Amino acid sequence: MPVGRLTIFVLGAGFITGCGDNVAPSNFPTTDCTAVTTTHCVEVHGGDTAGLLTVANSIDAGTTIVLGLGTFAMTDQLTLRTTGAHLIGQGIDQTTLDFGATTTQGNGVDAIGDDFLIQDLTVRDASKDGIRVEASKGVVFRAIRATWTMPSSSSNGAYGIYPVKSQNVLVESSRAENASDAGLYVGQCQHVIVRNNTVTGNVAGLEIENTEYADVYGNTAEDNTGGIVVFDLPGNPIVGRDVRLRDNFIRNNNHVNFASGGTVAGIPSGTGTFAMASRRVEITGNTYEGNNTGDIALISGLALEPDVTKWTLPTAMLSGTYADLGLLPGAAPGTIMNFRAENIVVANNKHAGSGTMPDAFDPLHIGALLLLAYNGQPVDNILYDAIGEPGFDSTDAAKNTNVNHMCIGGNTGGTFASMALALQSATSLVPFFRPAAPFAPFDCTALAGGPVADVVLP
Amino acid sequence: MAKSQVVLLLVVACVLPSACGGGGGGADGSTVAPGPSGPVNVDLEATPPERLSAYNLFTWDPATGFAWNDRVVPYDVNTALFSDYALKQRAIYIPAGATASFDPEQPFDLPVGAALVKTFYYPADFRAPSEHLTLIETRLLVRHTDGWHPLPYIWDADQHDAVLSPAGEVRAISFLDATGAAQTANYLVPQRNECQNCHAEQDAPDAPIDLVLIGVKARHLNRSYDYGGKVGVRNQIDRLTELGMLTGAPAAATIPAAYDFRPIEAGGVGALSSPEIEAAARSYLDINCAHCHNPHGVQGMTSQLFLNHDSTDAFHLGVCKRPGSAGAGNGGLTFDIVPGDPDSSILYFRTDTTEVGAMMPLLGRSLTHGRGAELLHAWIAAMPALACSAPPAN
Numbered sequence: 001m002p003v004g005r006l007t008i009f010v011l012g013a014g015f016i017t018g019c020g021d022n023v024a025p026s027n028f029p030t031t032d033c034t035a036v037t038t039t040h041c042v043e044v045h046g047g048d049t050a051g052l053l054t055v056a057n058s059i060d061a062g063t064t065i066v067l068g069l070g071t072f073a074m075t076d077q078l079t080l081r082t083t084g085a086h087l088i089g090q091g092i093d094q095t096t097l098d099f100g101a102t103t104t105q106g107n108g109v110d111a112i113g114d115d116f117l118i119q120d121l122t123v124r125d126a127s128k129d130g131i132r133v134e135a136s137k138g139v140v141f142r143a144i145r146a147t148w149t150m151p152s153s154s155s156n157g158a159y160g161i162y163p164v165k166s167q168n169v170l171v172e173s174s175r176a177e178n179a180s181d182a183g184l185y186v187g188q189c190q191h192v193i194v195r196n197n198t199v200t201g202n203v204a205g206l207e208i209e210n211t212e213y214a215d216v217y218g219n220t221a222e223d224n225t226g227g228i229v230v231f232d233l234p235g236n237p238i239v240g241r242d243v244r245l246r247d248n249f250i251r252n253n254n255h256v257n258f259a260s261g262g263t264v265a266g267i268p269s270g271t272g273t274f275a276m277a278s279r280r281v282e283i284t285g286n287t288y289e290g291n292n293t294g295d296i297a298l299i300s301g302l303a304l305e306p307d308v309t310k311w312t313l314p315t316a317m318l319s320g321t322y323a324d325l326g327l328l329p330g331a332a333p334g335t336i337m338n339f340r341a342e343n344i345v346v347a348n349n350k351h352a353g354s355g356t357m358p359d360a361f362d363p364l365h366i367g368a369l370l371l372l373a374y375n376g377q378p379v380d381n382i383l384y385d386a387i388g389e390p391g392f393d394s395t396d397a398a399k400n401t402n403v404n405h406m407c408i409g410g411n412t413g414g415t416f417a418s419m420a421l422a423l424q425s426a427t428s429l430v431p432f433f434r435p436a437a438p439f440a441p442f443d444c445t446a447l448a449g450g451p452v453a454d455v456v457l458p
Numbered sequence: 459m460a461k462s463q464v465v466l467l468l469v470v471a472c473v474l475p476s477a478c479g480g481g482g483g484g485a486d487g488s489t490v491a492p493g494p495s496g497p498v499n500v501d502l503e504a505t506p507p508e509r510l511s512a513y514n515l516f517t518w519d520p521a522t523g524f525a526w527n528d529r530v531v532p533y534d535v536n537t538a539l540f541s542d543y544a545l546k547q548r549a550i551y552i553p554a555g556a557t558a559s560f561d562p563e564q565p566f567d568l569p570v571g572a573a574l575v576k577t578f579y580y581p582a583d584f585r586a587p588s589e590h591l592t593l594i595e596t597r598l599l600v601r602h603t604d605g606w607h608p609l610p611y612i613w614d615a616d617q618h619d620a621v622l623s624p625a626g627e628v629r630a631i632s633f634l635d636a637t638g639a640a641q642t643a644n645y646l647v648p649q650r651n652e653c654q655n656c657h658a659e660q661d662a663p664d665a666p667i668d669l670v671l672i673g674v675k676a677r678h679l680n681r682s683y684d685y686g687g688k689v690g691v692r693n694q695i696d697r698l699t700e701l702g703m704l705t706g707a708p709a710a711a712t713i714p715a716a717y718d719f720r721p722i723e724a725g726g727v728g729a730l731s732s733p734e735i736e737a738a739a740r741s742y743l744d745i746n747c748a749h750c751h752n753p754h755g756v757q758g759m760t761s762q763l764f765l766n767h768d769s770t771d772a773f774h775l776g777v778c779k780r781p782g783s784a785g786a787g788n789g790g791l792t793f794d795i796v797p798g799d800p801d802s803s804i805l806y807f808r809t810d811t812t813e814v815g816a817m818m819p820l821l822g823r824s825l826t827h828g829r830g831a832e833l834l835h836a837w838i839a840a841m842p843a844l845a846c847s848a849p850p851a852n
Binding site for chain 2: 050053054056057058075076077079080081082102103104105106112127128134135155157158164165187188233234235236237260261262263305306307309310319
């Protein structure tokens with residue numbers, strides 16, 4: 001059996017022990033090097049910040065770094081650039097990487113490298129993102145907590161848990177709190193499972209952005225400005241598709257919007273879910289409660305960015321699978337546009353107590369429009385902006401079109417309205433189309449092209 | 459499956475200089491350093507040496523400055539990355555019998571065994587920039603068969619040698635700036651892994667990430683350098699060719715050159731014409747931003763903001779472009795660049811601010827580069843005014 005050999009230079013005093021050394025075993029009560037699966041393993045005692053930085057910058061491929069009980073007072077981000085780097089602590093709040101005193105810019109944990117895992121620890125008060133994992137294949141976040149101490153502070157970091165441009169991503173049993181943008185943000189990823197996490201106190205609780213093949217289930221989003229959202233942004237090279245939000249709890253997301261700016265600054269407080277510039281999305285089996293503006297909104301990207309040229313992408317630039325989506329062509333040959341919200345099923349969700357107090361101050365004036373339209377009555381649970389529909393009529397169902405294939409139905413306590421957002425202005429309200437179930441012409445029940453398939457990670 | 463154990467070699471750094479080798483005989487700066495003797499020692503097979511002096515690339519002496527070994531040639535760049543005003547002494551080493559290959563656009567292809575050497579230092583007072591110098595760190599990039607290996611060395615307090623320091627360091631450094639004002643930088647010696655934050659490229663989302671050079675490109679090197687002695691002032695590309703260390707270079711006069719930032723650093727942008735501001739700003743963005751903000755930049759492609767010197771598309775240059783994921787870094791502003799209105803432009807805000815979490819570049823800056831920010835302000839102000847579309851009213 002070959003012996004993995006790791007040479008480590010330690011500046012100053014440190015407390016690094018090799019595996020199997022019997023030094024202070026009580027510092028590793030939950031996990032030590034005997035319990036890991038990688039080729040190499042290093043244990044770093046709780047609090048040994050210099051030792052941790054040295055190890056992180058010296059490991060070979062396939063190394064687990066086991067962190068002991070305690071708090072690491074970090075002075076710079078923890079940077080990992082090794083294939084097969086695993087970072088395992090002794091549990092949430094048992095092992096904490098505390099970036100509160102960091103004077104440099106940087107994330108908390110900043111990793112690039114395939115087969116990355118982070119587990120059983122807390123990342124606190126990062127300057128930028130809590131844990132950013134980029135351009136990596138095979139990424140696991142398990143039982144970790146990314147948090148900022150100060151609630152509702154716009155100077156908190158942007159994203160708590162942030163896999164971006166990565167493939168085969170699993171985020172489970174984790175917590176993300178108080179992020180000034182999104183607590184758990186999956187950006188431009190492919191093949192993703194996000195399950196059994198809790199996101200609270202963030203501007204956006206859980207975001208799935210420009211991502212294809214994502215299964216999001218069993219999560220709880222509570223006390224965020226917006227709960228769980230799915231969207232594409234203009235200009236990004238993956239066209240979001242095949243996203244399933246199922247069996248999540250999305251409640252009381254009425255937190256004041258404390259974003260310093262950016263896309264999320266436009267989210268009205270009291271938003272449960274929106275799908276924007278998204279296609280092939282299933283929103284099923286979720287429980288929505290007490291989201292004061294509304295539970296679910298289906299929105300065109302043009303509501304955010306009205307300039308279609310900014311939604312135009314050369315197909316040569318695209319990653320992932322898009323040819324079967326029938327995307328709108330751009331003005332120039334060889335380009336597509338992805339601003340449409342289309343081909344979405346909203347079914348079998350439960351709704352209670354939402355829409356009672358829309359945000360009167362959101363910068364896009366969505367809440368103000370809802371206040372005007374509903375005049376004290378609860379906002380319908382499921383709202384569709386109807387941007388891109390050639391036919392709209394406030395009362396005659398037969399004059400409404402559903403070219404975007406929005407399928408709404410079977411939701412317990414879930415009412416629906418089409419908003420004609422493009423026709424609304426500050427001076428006159430066009431009454432919404434508020435059909436009774438089964439909401440024709442929005443009574444289709446299945447995605448065009450078949451249901452979203454299960455995500456199977458290798 | 460049994461798991462192999464790790465053997466850790468703990469090499470505890472010397473706390474007392476007298477306990478370390480190399481200092482020895484009471485050298486207190488009064489002896490003039492002789493410069494390197496013997497050949498350069500870049501051993502690709504060995505574990506990287508703990509001490510920088512083991513490479514024998516150069517010597518440094520407070521009285522006489524840097525002295526270079528054979529085939530180690532100092533160089534400079536037209537516009538440099540701003541690193542909290544640190545001065546930088548760069549050099550390139552090409553092993554005997556090998557040469558670098560010229561490329562008009564890409565980094566030069568350097569042979570296996572080559573090394574780039576970059577030493578960061580501060581004078582006590584920038585009005586006397588060659589006196590009372592403190593060397594902070596020397597970064598090596600060594601060309602192995604599998605690519606470039608980064609090696610950060612931090613100089614000892616006694617300034618006799620530098621020690622391999624994978625963990626990097628954050629150090630408060632105080633100095634008097636060019637106006638005589640006191641400044642303190644939270645200077646970052648990057649962790650070894652942070653080298654890849656700038657020196658990384660990915661040809662496609664599925665492609666491997668390569669460690670790449672940044673400054674060793676024709677447009678950055680195409681300038682004169684005072685080599686001293688009999689050589690005197692020469693064009694750097696011509697000089698490398700003349701030494702047999704570079705092949706394939708055309709006449710320097712036919713090679714594009716990035717803008718020379720030195721006059722701006724000395725006197726500001728007031729005297730520059732509009733085309734000069736455009737050229738200077740694009741060179742500044744290229745060297746300060748485009749190592750990430752280019753279509754192959756691992757951490758920059760997400761932003762879709764591409765600031766490489768040959769990026770021409772207005773959207774990707776940031777004109778009326780909303781940031782992808784700037785988070786808290788946008789200063790409450792909406793667009794990367796609002797033409798004609800620098801104070802409403804995120805690009806200017808982020809390069810001017812010292813707010814942690816909002817500063818650009820991400821690494822290596824804790825102070826504002828006054829002349830750089832001034833240039834970018836002038837560049838955006840000179841653009842024909844354009845009202846970027848605001849979100850719909852409702």
